[in-house]
Amino acid sequence: MSKGQDRLSKSKIGVFNHYLGRRSENWEKDLLNFDVKKLAMNLKEMGVRYYFITVMQGERFMLSPSEVYNKITGYTTKEVSSERDLIKEIGEELKKYDIDLYLYYTGDGPHNDEKGGTEMGYYDYDYPGPWVWREELQDYSLSDNILQISEEFVSNWASVLEEYAIRYGNLIKGWWIDGCYDYFGYNQHYLDIYRAAVKKGNPDAIVTFNNGVKNALTEWGNPDYTAGERNDLKRIPESRFIGSAQAHILVPVGTKENSDHAKKGESDWCSKGLFFNKEELLDYAKKVTDAGGAVTFDIFIDTDASFDKEQIEAIKYVTANL
Numbered sequence: 465m466s467k468g469q470d471r472l473s474k475s476k477i478g479v480f481n482h483y484l485g486r487r488s489e490n491w492e493k494d495l496l497n498f499d500v501k502k503l504a505m506n507l508k509e510m511g512v513r514y515y516f517i518t519v520m521q522g523e524r525f526m527l528s529p530s531e532v533y534n535k536i537t538g539y540t541t542k543e544v545s546s547e548r549d550l551i552k553e554i555g556e557e558l559k560k561y562d563i564d565l566y567l568y569y570t571g572d573g574p575h576n577d578e579k580g581g582t583e584m585g586y587y588d589y590d591y592p593g594p595w596v597w598r599e600e601l602q603d604y605s606l607s608d609n610i611l612q613i614s615e616e617f618v619s620n621w622a623s624v625l626e627e628y629a630i631r632y633g634n635l636i637k638g639w640w641i642d643g644c645y646d647y648f649g650y651n652q653h654y655l656d657i658y659r660a661a662v663k664k665g666n667p668d669a670i671v672t673f674n675n676g677v678k679n680a681l682t683e684w685g686n687p688d689y690t691a692g693e694r695n696d697l698k699r700i701p702e703s704r705f706i707g708s709a710q711a712h713i714l715v716p717v718g719t720k721e722n723s724d725h726a727k728k729g730e731s732d733w734c735s736k737g738l739f740f741n742k743e744e745l746l747d748y749a750k751k752v753t754d755a756g757g758a759v760t761f762d763i764f765i766d767t768d769a770s771f772d773k774e775q776i777e778a779i780k781y782v783t784a785n786l
Contacts, residue, residue: 468638468670469710472689475513475564476753477783480714480762482518482568482734483527491525494767495546503769504557510776511783514564516640516760517554519628521570524577527551532627536620537580544580551628555635564637567628571613571650571658571673572643573621585616618654622661629665636669640714644673644685655685672712683707689758695730697740697748704756711757717745717775718764736764742778749782 483498507515519527526533528551529541541547555565574580629636639662644650655673662671670688681690681701689710692699701711718735731739740748745761752759761779764772 466668466670466688468668469688471564471637472514472670472710472712472758473704473756476758476786477512477749477779478514478516478564478566478758478760479507479510479512479779480516480568480760481765482521482762483765484518484521484523484525484734491544492542492546495527495548495550497768498550499769500550500553500557503554504561504563506769506771506776507558507563508561510779512563512779514566514637514760515554515558516566516568517551518568519551520574521568521642522572522574522576524574524580528628530624530627533624536624537574537583539580551632552635555632559635565635566638566640567636569625569639569641569658570643571621571641571645572648573617575643584620585614586612613649613654615654618657622657625658626661626664629662629669632665634666634668636666638670638672638688640672640674640691642674642691645675646684650675650685652685659686670710672709681706681711681713683709692760695732697744700748700751701755701757711752711755712760713752713757714760714762716762717778718762718772733762734764736772736775738774738778742781745778746782746785749786753786 517527524539524544526545528549529545529547533544534541551567558565573584575586641658644655659671662669672687672689672691673685674691674693675684677693677695681692681699683690683706687709689712690706692713694713694715697715699713704711716731716733716735717738717740718732719737719739720730720732720735749759763775
């Protein structure tokens with residue numbers, strides 16, 4: 465049991481944002497317009513104790529500048545980010561309200577960007593879509609064109625992670641690293657490289673590696689806490705620890721909006737509205753946290769850091785009545 469695991473368990477409820485802007489030429493403008501104070505005040509009002517935000521996801525765009533990333537890909541800062549160190553600003557603002565900052569990273573890097581993906585070291589650039597739900601496996605899988613990571617890719621991508629981890633130090637309490645799929649070629653050796661990069665910045669930071677939506681909470685890659693990706697409220701941990709990993713669930717609360725990532729009867733990521741009512745969310749949060757686990761709710765965020773009011777009220781209800 466570590467300090468970081470205890471911290472997450474005691475925090476109980478957090479919020480997750482897929483901040484992807486518009487993935488366009490307006491990316492730099494989006495980052496400059498991001499209202500850090502509004503974000504922090506909304507999180508405080510909701511009564512949550514920790515917050516996740518995406519550093520990047522699939523495209524070339526990054527939430528904060530990285531000299532290492534630029535050197536590897538050949539991009540300039542303004543082509544992929546802005547001069548504003550948004551991660552640092554968010555962390556420092558949240559610290560005023562005793563709200564912990566966690567970061568989302570990926571194991572597949574800028575896989576939708578031909579230049580970035582190639583320079584980072586993929587065997588094959590082809591996009592691995594689409595995602596499909598395989599009923600017989602009770603799991604999401606990629607239908608074809610599976611990306612294959614390499615030692616070169618992991619080394620390069622981990623060096624970007626290490627730059628961020630060292631820059632922010634103990635401002636970052638943990639990392640949720642997506643796309644670490646076994647069918648991409650990930651194994652313990654590769655995941656240990658990411659773990660080492662994280663720990664160089666903050667030895668107490670906790671890290672998890674996501675191997676996809678699973679029908680049960682599982683350990684993958686010797687994590688400090690479970691990735692716990694779900695699209696429903698059906699998974700309740702039997703105890704605080706799954707093996708040696710702190711029990712944790714990540715679930716979106718928004719309504720399905722023409723997404724390939726959510727099947728019928730499931731909520732959707734970064735979407736407005738409520739797929740579950742506030743009573744259902746509270747009941748689920750009680751069951752998970754009574755077992756010693758933590759629940760992270762993914763909600764909508766606009767480019768200026770505005771939230772959906774209906775979702776704000778629902779999470780306020782959960783934290784007030786937990």
